[in-house]
Amino acid sequence: xxxxxxxxxxxxxxxxxxxxxxxxxxxxxxxxxxxxxxxxxxxxxxxxxxxxxxxxxxxxxxxxxxxxxxxxxxxxxxxxxxxxxxxxxxxxxxxxxxxxxxxxxxxxxxxxxxxxxxxxxxxxxxxxxxxxxxxxxxxxxxxxxxxxxxxxxxxxx
Numbered sequence: 001x002x003x004x005x006x007x008x009x010x011x012x013x014x015x016x017x018x019x020x021x022x023x024x025x026x027x028x029x030x031x032x033x034x035x036x037x038x039x040x041x042x043x044x045x046x047x048x049x050x051x052x053x054x055x056x057x058x059x060x061x062x063x064x065x066x067x068x069x070x071x072x073x074x075x076x077x078x079x080x081x082x083x084x085x086x087x088x089x090x091x092x093x094x095x096x097x098x099x100x101x102x103x104x105x106x107x108x109x110x111x112x113x114x115x116x117x118x119x120x121x122x123x124x125x126x127x128x129x130x131x132x133x134x135x136x137x138x139x140x141x142x143x144x145x146x147x148x149x150x151x152x153x154x155x156x157x
Contacts, residue, residue, distance in 0.1 A: 130154070
């Protein structure tokens with residue numbers, strides 16, 4: 001009989017494997033934080049061996065991602081050039097910036113929110129993974145994964 005819970009008994013091997021696995025994960029997260037501090041974050045473009053880089057839509061995906069990252073990196077509160085704060089609720093701040101695209105004025109939005117107790121990697125995982133989207137995106141009525149290009153690259157509608 002295998003009983004799980006706070007009072008379960010596990011063998012030494014299982015215990016040490018679990019501890020080692022946990023320590024490795026903590027070490028990986030710490031290394032990732034150090035890379036972020038030093039400006040050595042994961043590049044937007046995947047390595048050439050990634051299946052995503054070989055996909056027929058990769059050029060468009062890459063262009064869109066680079067465009068979005070450039071927009072996100074624009075400074076906040078800089079009159080005329082950056083994002084302007086228009087709403088604030090506790091830790092969440094909403095920004096907009098006015099720009100013209102093909103003669104039409106558009107107002108892209110940017111939300112900044114502090115989420116304590118989780119890593120950025122975890123946030124991205126739960127924010128974009130289709131199996132969790134219905135849990136947090138309450139206005140989402142339907143969603144369909146059109147194509148899985150790579151483990152970290154999905155096209156969904």
